[in-house]
Amino acid sequence: VILKNFVNGFLKESDMYLKTDSISLKVEQGSNAVIIKNLYLSCDPYMRNCMTPVDNNPDYFPTYPPGSPIEGFGVGKVVESEYPELKKGDLVWGVTGWEEYTLINNPQTLFKIQHTDVPLSYYTGILGMPGITAWAGFYEICAPKKGEYVYISAASGAVGQLVGQFAKLSGCYVVGSAGTKEKVELLKNKFGFDDAFNYKEEHDLNAALKRCFPEGIDIYFENVGGKMLDAVLVNMRVHGRIAACGMISQYNLEHTQGVHNMINVIYKRIRIEGLLAFDYFPQYAKFLEVVLPFVREGKVVYVEDIAEGLENAPAALIGLFSGQNVGKQVVVVARE
Protein backbone atom coordinates (compact mmCIF):
# COMPACT_ATOMS: atom_id res chain seq x y z
CA VAL A 1 0.00 0.00 0.00
CA ILE A 2 1.68 3.15 -1.26
CA LEU A 3 1.15 6.78 -0.29
CA LYS A 4 0.41 8.64 -3.52
CA ASN A 5 1.12 12.16 -2.36
CA PHE A 6 1.18 14.29 0.74
CA VAL A 7 -2.33 14.60 2.10
CA ASN A 8 -4.41 17.73 2.56
CA GLY A 9 -7.56 17.65 4.66
CA PHE A 10 -9.39 14.40 5.37
CA LEU A 11 -7.55 11.25 4.37
CA LYS A 12 -9.24 9.44 1.45
CA GLU A 13 -8.73 6.08 -0.24
CA SER A 14 -7.40 7.84 -3.35
CA ASP A 15 -4.45 9.13 -1.27
CA MET A 16 -3.14 5.57 -1.24
CA TYR A 17 -2.90 2.86 -3.86
CA LEU A 18 -2.22 -0.83 -3.98
CA LYS A 19 0.70 -1.98 -6.08
CA THR A 20 1.28 -5.61 -6.97
CA ASP A 21 4.84 -6.32 -7.90
CA SER A 22 7.22 -9.15 -7.55
CA ILE A 23 10.52 -8.00 -6.17
CA SER A 24 13.44 -9.99 -4.94
CA LEU A 25 14.32 -9.18 -1.35
CA LYS A 26 17.64 -10.36 -0.06
CA VAL A 27 19.62 -9.77 3.08
CA GLU A 28 23.28 -9.17 2.32
CA GLN A 29 25.68 -11.32 4.30
CA GLY A 30 26.91 -9.44 7.36
CA SER A 31 24.35 -6.68 6.81
CA ASN A 32 22.57 -7.22 10.14
CA ALA A 33 19.25 -6.96 8.26
CA VAL A 34 16.21 -9.26 8.41
CA ILE A 35 13.25 -9.96 6.15
CA ILE A 36 9.91 -10.41 7.82
CA LYS A 37 6.66 -11.76 6.51
CA ASN A 38 4.00 -9.37 7.75
CA LEU A 39 1.11 -11.06 9.53
CA TYR A 40 -0.87 -8.32 11.34
CA LEU A 41 -0.68 -4.60 10.66
CA SER A 42 -1.84 -1.91 13.02
CA CYS A 43 -3.90 1.12 11.97
CA ASP A 44 -2.92 4.00 14.22
CA PRO A 45 -4.14 7.62 14.13
CA TYR A 46 -0.57 9.03 14.18
CA MET A 47 -0.09 7.63 10.67
CA ARG A 48 -2.19 10.47 9.27
CA ASN A 49 0.34 12.92 10.76
CA CYS A 50 3.14 11.20 8.82
CA MET A 51 1.35 11.97 5.56
CA THR A 52 1.78 15.74 5.80
CA PRO A 53 5.15 17.35 6.38
CA VAL A 54 5.16 19.51 9.48
CA ASP A 55 7.67 22.03 10.65
CA ASN A 56 8.48 21.08 14.14
CA ASN A 57 8.23 17.43 15.10
CA PRO A 58 11.77 16.42 15.98
CA ASP A 59 10.84 13.35 18.02
CA TYR A 60 7.76 12.21 16.09
CA PHE A 61 7.70 9.63 13.34
CA PRO A 62 9.30 10.69 10.06
CA THR A 63 7.07 11.87 7.22
CA TYR A 64 6.28 9.12 4.69
CA PRO A 65 7.92 9.73 1.33
CA PRO A 66 5.23 9.70 -1.41
CA GLY A 67 5.67 6.68 -3.70
CA SER A 68 6.85 4.40 -0.87
CA PRO A 69 4.95 1.79 1.10
CA ILE A 70 3.23 3.13 4.17
CA GLU A 71 4.96 2.24 7.43
CA GLY A 72 3.40 1.34 10.70
CA PHE A 73 3.48 -1.09 13.58
CA GLY A 74 2.89 -4.73 12.86
CA VAL A 75 3.56 -8.30 13.81
CA GLY A 76 5.69 -10.45 11.52
CA LYS A 77 7.63 -13.66 11.21
CA VAL A 78 11.33 -13.64 10.39
CA VAL A 79 11.97 -15.45 7.11
CA GLU A 80 15.63 -14.50 6.64
CA SER A 81 18.09 -13.06 9.09
CA GLU A 82 21.62 -11.76 9.20
CA TYR A 83 20.94 -10.29 12.64
CA PRO A 84 22.38 -12.50 15.38
CA GLU A 85 19.53 -11.81 17.85
CA LEU A 86 16.83 -13.10 15.49
CA LYS A 87 16.52 -16.32 13.59
CA LYS A 88 14.21 -17.66 10.91
CA GLY A 89 10.80 -18.42 12.38
CA ASP A 90 11.02 -15.89 15.23
CA LEU A 91 7.95 -13.72 15.74
CA VAL A 92 8.48 -9.99 16.19
CA TRP A 93 6.58 -6.73 16.51
CA GLY A 94 7.69 -3.24 15.57
CA VAL A 95 7.68 -0.80 12.69
CA THR A 96 7.29 -2.50 9.33
CA GLY A 97 5.89 -1.77 5.86
CA TRP A 98 2.34 -2.09 4.58
CA GLU A 99 3.35 -4.92 2.27
CA GLU A 100 3.57 -8.70 2.35
CA TYR A 101 7.31 -8.87 3.10
CA THR A 102 9.57 -6.16 4.48
CA LEU A 103 13.32 -5.82 4.56
CA ILE A 104 14.21 -4.38 7.96
CA ASN A 105 17.62 -2.74 8.06
CA ASN A 106 17.40 -1.77 11.73
CA PRO A 107 16.12 -4.97 13.38
CA GLN A 108 17.29 -3.74 16.78
CA THR A 109 14.04 -1.72 16.77
CA LEU A 110 11.99 -4.94 16.67
CA PHE A 111 10.71 -6.68 19.79
CA LYS A 112 10.99 -10.44 19.79
CA ILE A 113 7.66 -11.99 20.82
CA GLN A 114 8.26 -14.40 23.70
CA HIS A 115 4.69 -15.19 24.75
CA THR A 116 2.41 -16.85 22.22
CA ASP A 117 -0.31 -18.11 24.55
CA VAL A 118 -2.20 -14.88 23.77
CA PRO A 119 -3.49 -13.83 20.33
CA LEU A 120 -0.58 -12.65 18.15
CA SER A 121 -2.61 -9.66 16.95
CA TYR A 122 -2.50 -8.35 20.55
CA TYR A 123 1.06 -7.21 19.83
CA THR A 124 -0.43 -4.49 17.62
CA GLY A 125 -2.58 -3.36 20.54
CA ILE A 126 -2.77 -4.26 24.20
CA LEU A 127 0.72 -5.84 24.20
CA GLY A 128 2.24 -3.38 21.73
CA MET A 129 2.47 0.36 21.17
CA PRO A 130 -1.09 1.31 22.25
CA GLY A 131 -0.74 -0.83 25.37
CA ILE A 132 2.48 0.88 26.43
CA THR A 133 0.83 4.22 25.75
CA ALA A 134 -2.13 3.45 27.99
CA TRP A 135 0.08 2.01 30.73
CA ALA A 136 2.65 4.83 30.80
CA GLY A 137 0.10 7.57 30.25
CA PHE A 138 -2.20 6.39 32.99
CA TYR A 139 0.10 5.05 35.70
CA GLU A 140 3.03 7.43 35.25
CA ILE A 141 1.58 10.66 33.96
CA CYS A 142 -1.85 10.57 35.59
CA ALA A 143 -0.51 9.13 38.89
CA PRO A 144 -3.97 7.84 39.93
CA LYS A 145 -5.22 7.56 43.47
CA LYS A 146 -8.08 5.35 44.62
CA GLY A 147 -11.44 7.10 44.42
CA GLU A 148 -10.38 9.73 41.88
CA TYR A 149 -12.64 10.79 39.01
CA VAL A 150 -11.27 9.76 35.62
CA TYR A 151 -12.52 10.81 32.19
CA ILE A 152 -11.35 9.27 28.90
CA SER A 153 -12.24 10.48 25.40
CA ALA A 154 -12.22 8.11 22.36
CA ALA A 155 -12.66 5.63 25.17
CA SER A 156 -13.58 2.50 23.23
CA GLY A 157 -10.48 2.58 21.02
CA ALA A 158 -7.14 0.83 21.15
CA VAL A 159 -5.78 2.99 23.97
CA GLY A 160 -8.95 4.24 25.70
CA GLN A 161 -10.45 0.83 26.49
CA LEU A 162 -7.23 -0.05 28.35
CA VAL A 163 -6.95 3.21 30.26
CA GLY A 164 -10.54 2.75 31.47
CA GLN A 165 -9.87 -0.77 32.70
CA PHE A 166 -6.58 0.23 34.35
CA ALA A 167 -8.44 3.04 36.09
CA LYS A 168 -11.11 0.66 37.38
CA LEU A 169 -8.38 -1.69 38.67
CA SER A 170 -6.94 1.35 40.50
CA GLY A 171 -10.26 1.95 42.26
CA CYS A 172 -11.19 5.10 40.33
CA TYR A 173 -14.61 6.30 39.15
CA VAL A 174 -14.41 6.11 35.36
CA VAL A 175 -16.45 7.74 32.60
CA GLY A 176 -15.73 7.48 28.88
CA SER A 177 -17.11 9.04 25.75
CA ALA A 178 -17.43 7.52 22.30
CA GLY A 179 -19.25 8.21 19.06
CA THR A 180 -21.98 5.55 18.85
CA LYS A 181 -24.57 3.89 21.05
CA GLU A 182 -22.89 0.52 20.46
CA LYS A 183 -19.57 1.86 21.75
CA VAL A 184 -21.22 3.43 24.79
CA GLU A 185 -22.76 0.02 25.63
CA LEU A 186 -19.35 -1.60 25.20
CA LEU A 187 -17.78 0.86 27.63
CA LYS A 188 -20.36 0.17 30.31
CA ASN A 189 -21.02 -3.53 29.81
CA LYS A 190 -17.75 -4.97 28.54
CA PHE A 191 -15.04 -2.71 29.93
CA GLY A 192 -16.76 -1.92 33.23
CA PHE A 193 -16.80 1.89 33.01
CA ASP A 194 -19.08 3.45 35.64
CA ASP A 195 -20.71 5.66 33.04
CA ALA A 196 -20.36 6.65 29.39
CA PHE A 197 -21.92 9.01 26.87
CA ASN A 198 -22.16 9.48 23.13
CA TYR A 199 -20.46 12.82 22.48
CA LYS A 200 -22.12 13.10 19.08
CA GLU A 201 -25.52 13.27 20.73
CA GLU A 202 -24.55 15.99 23.22
CA HIS A 203 -24.86 19.51 21.90
CA ASP A 204 -23.29 20.86 25.09
CA LEU A 205 -20.18 18.92 26.08
CA ASN A 206 -19.71 21.06 29.17
CA ALA A 207 -23.20 20.09 30.40
CA ALA A 208 -22.56 16.41 29.62
CA LEU A 209 -19.39 16.47 31.69
CA LYS A 210 -21.13 18.30 34.56
CA ARG A 211 -23.84 15.63 34.52
CA CYS A 212 -21.26 12.80 34.66
CA PHE A 213 -18.87 14.54 37.06
CA PRO A 214 -20.86 16.78 39.43
CA GLU A 215 -17.72 17.04 41.60
CA GLY A 216 -15.32 17.54 38.69
CA ILE A 217 -12.58 15.50 36.99
CA ASP A 218 -9.27 14.59 38.65
CA ILE A 219 -7.71 12.85 35.64
CA TYR A 220 -8.40 13.41 31.97
CA PHE A 221 -6.86 11.02 29.45
CA GLU A 222 -6.85 13.17 26.33
CA ASN A 223 -7.28 11.40 22.99
CA VAL A 224 -9.36 13.91 21.07
CA GLY A 225 -8.41 17.58 21.60
CA GLY A 226 -10.32 20.60 20.24
CA LYS A 227 -13.77 21.23 21.69
CA MET A 228 -13.52 18.23 23.97
CA LEU A 229 -10.39 19.53 25.67
CA ASP A 230 -12.01 22.95 26.03
CA ALA A 231 -15.04 21.49 27.80
CA VAL A 232 -12.86 19.32 30.04
CA LEU A 233 -10.69 22.24 31.18
CA VAL A 234 -13.74 23.92 32.71
CA ASN A 235 -14.65 20.72 34.56
CA MET A 236 -11.24 19.83 36.02
CA ARG A 237 -10.72 19.78 39.77
CA VAL A 238 -7.94 21.57 41.58
CA HIS A 239 -4.60 19.76 41.07
CA GLY A 240 -6.07 17.66 38.26
CA ARG A 241 -3.82 15.91 35.76
CA ILE A 242 -4.21 15.64 32.01
CA ALA A 243 -2.24 13.08 29.99
CA ALA A 244 -2.07 14.61 26.51
CA CYS A 245 -1.93 11.42 24.50
CA GLY A 246 -3.62 12.35 21.24
CA MET A 247 -5.79 14.96 19.55
CA ILE A 248 -7.43 12.98 16.77
CA SER A 249 -10.07 15.65 16.09
CA GLN A 250 -7.24 17.85 14.78
CA TYR A 251 -5.24 15.50 12.56
CA ASN A 252 -7.21 16.10 9.35
CA LEU A 253 -7.62 19.84 9.82
CA GLU A 254 -5.47 22.25 7.87
CA HIS A 255 -5.80 24.82 10.67
CA THR A 256 -6.00 23.31 14.12
CA GLN A 257 -8.70 24.65 16.44
CA GLY A 258 -7.85 26.99 19.26
CA VAL A 259 -8.59 26.13 22.86
CA HIS A 260 -10.31 28.92 24.79
CA ASN A 261 -10.40 27.72 28.39
CA MET A 262 -6.66 27.42 29.13
CA ILE A 263 -6.94 29.90 32.00
CA ASN A 264 -8.39 27.03 34.07
CA VAL A 265 -4.90 25.50 34.06
CA ILE A 266 -3.93 28.37 36.34
CA TYR A 267 -7.08 28.54 38.45
CA LYS A 268 -7.11 24.80 39.06
CA ARG A 269 -3.31 24.27 39.12
CA ILE A 270 -3.72 21.56 36.46
CA ARG A 271 -0.71 19.60 35.25
CA ILE A 272 -0.82 18.78 31.54
CA GLU A 273 1.86 16.45 30.26
CA GLY A 274 2.31 15.08 26.75
CA LEU A 275 3.58 11.59 26.11
CA LEU A 276 5.06 9.66 23.24
CA ALA A 277 4.88 5.90 23.41
CA PHE A 278 8.40 5.20 22.23
CA ASP A 279 9.93 7.03 25.21
CA TYR A 280 8.64 4.07 27.21
CA PHE A 281 9.77 1.27 24.88
CA PRO A 282 12.88 0.66 27.03
CA GLN A 283 10.42 -0.25 29.83
CA TYR A 284 8.69 -2.90 27.70
CA ALA A 285 9.68 -5.80 29.98
CA LYS A 286 8.32 -3.97 33.03
CA PHE A 287 5.12 -3.20 31.13
CA LEU A 288 4.67 -6.87 30.15
CA GLU A 289 5.13 -7.95 33.76
CA VAL A 290 2.07 -5.90 34.67
CA VAL A 291 -0.16 -6.25 31.62
CA LEU A 292 0.41 -9.86 30.53
CA PRO A 293 -1.00 -11.23 33.82
CA PHE A 294 -3.99 -8.89 33.44
CA VAL A 295 -4.66 -10.50 30.03
CA ARG A 296 -4.05 -14.06 31.17
CA GLU A 297 -6.21 -13.70 34.29
CA GLY A 298 -8.98 -11.94 32.37
CA LYS A 299 -8.65 -8.81 34.54
CA VAL A 300 -8.45 -6.76 31.36
CA VAL A 301 -10.31 -7.65 28.17
CA TYR A 302 -9.48 -6.37 24.69
CA VAL A 303 -11.75 -5.73 21.73
CA GLU A 304 -10.29 -5.72 18.23
CA ASP A 305 -11.77 -4.80 14.87
CA ILE A 306 -10.23 -7.04 12.23
CA ALA A 307 -10.00 -6.13 8.53
CA GLU A 308 -8.98 -8.96 6.21
CA GLY A 309 -6.31 -8.38 3.57
CA LEU A 310 -3.89 -5.61 2.65
CA GLU A 311 -6.37 -4.36 0.04
CA ASN A 312 -8.70 -3.37 2.87
CA ALA A 313 -6.01 -1.57 4.86
CA PRO A 314 -6.56 1.95 3.42
CA ALA A 315 -10.29 1.88 4.27
CA ALA A 316 -9.51 0.54 7.73
CA LEU A 317 -7.05 3.36 8.40
CA ILE A 318 -9.45 6.03 7.12
CA GLY A 319 -12.19 4.54 9.28
CA LEU A 320 -10.32 5.63 12.43
CA PHE A 321 -11.16 9.25 11.61
CA SER A 322 -14.89 8.68 11.34
CA GLY A 323 -15.10 6.18 14.17
CA GLN A 324 -15.83 3.14 11.96
CA ASN A 325 -13.58 0.96 14.12
CA VAL A 326 -14.99 -0.71 17.19
CA GLY A 327 -11.90 -1.38 19.30
CA LYS A 328 -8.33 -1.77 18.09
CA GLN A 329 -8.17 -1.68 14.28
CA VAL A 330 -6.02 -4.50 12.94
CA VAL A 331 -5.38 -5.64 9.35
CA VAL A 332 -4.64 -9.31 8.75
CA VAL A 333 -2.14 -9.84 5.95
CA ALA A 334 -1.46 -13.50 6.71
CA ARG A 335 -2.17 -15.69 9.72
CA GLU A 336 1.09 -17.62 9.68
Ligand code: NDP
Ligand atom coordinates in the same frame (compact mmCIF):
# COMPACT_ATOMS: atom_id res chain seq x y z
P1 NDP B 1 -8.81 4.52 18.36
O1 NDP B 1 -8.74 3.05 18.30
O2 NDP B 1 -9.45 5.16 19.54
O3 NDP B 1 -9.46 5.08 17.03
C1 NDP B 1 -9.71 6.41 16.86
C2 NDP B 1 -11.09 6.80 17.43
O4 NDP B 1 -11.11 8.20 17.63
C3 NDP B 1 -12.22 6.52 16.46
O5 NDP B 1 -12.70 5.22 16.53
C4 NDP B 1 -13.26 7.55 16.89
O6 NDP B 1 -14.08 6.96 17.88
C5 NDP B 1 -12.43 8.66 17.54
N1 NDP B 1 -12.47 9.88 16.73
C6 NDP B 1 -12.12 10.01 15.43
N2 NDP B 1 -12.28 11.29 15.02
C7 NDP B 1 -12.75 11.97 16.08
C8 NDP B 1 -13.13 13.32 16.30
N3 NDP B 1 -13.05 14.23 15.32
N4 NDP B 1 -13.60 13.67 17.51
C9 NDP B 1 -13.70 12.76 18.51
N5 NDP B 1 -13.35 11.47 18.37
C10 NDP B 1 -12.87 11.08 17.17
O7 NDP B 1 -7.34 5.12 18.31
P2 NDP B 1 -6.19 4.87 19.37
O8 NDP B 1 -6.76 4.37 20.65
O9 NDP B 1 -5.12 4.11 18.70
O10 NDP B 1 -5.66 6.35 19.61
C11 NDP B 1 -6.37 7.23 20.46
C12 NDP B 1 -5.59 8.53 20.55
O11 NDP B 1 -4.33 8.27 21.15
C13 NDP B 1 -5.31 9.18 19.21
O12 NDP B 1 -5.42 10.57 19.34
C14 NDP B 1 -3.87 8.79 18.94
O13 NDP B 1 -3.21 9.68 18.09
C15 NDP B 1 -3.30 8.79 20.33
N6 NDP B 1 -2.12 7.96 20.51
C16 NDP B 1 -0.99 8.59 20.99
C17 NDP B 1 0.13 7.88 21.23
C18 NDP B 1 1.32 8.58 21.77
O14 NDP B 1 2.42 8.02 21.81
N7 NDP B 1 1.15 9.82 22.24
C19 NDP B 1 0.22 6.45 20.94
C20 NDP B 1 -1.04 5.86 20.51
C21 NDP B 1 -2.14 6.62 20.29
P3 NDP B 1 -15.54 7.54 18.21
O15 NDP B 1 -16.53 6.65 17.53
O16 NDP B 1 -15.58 7.46 19.69
O17 NDP B 1 -15.60 8.95 17.67
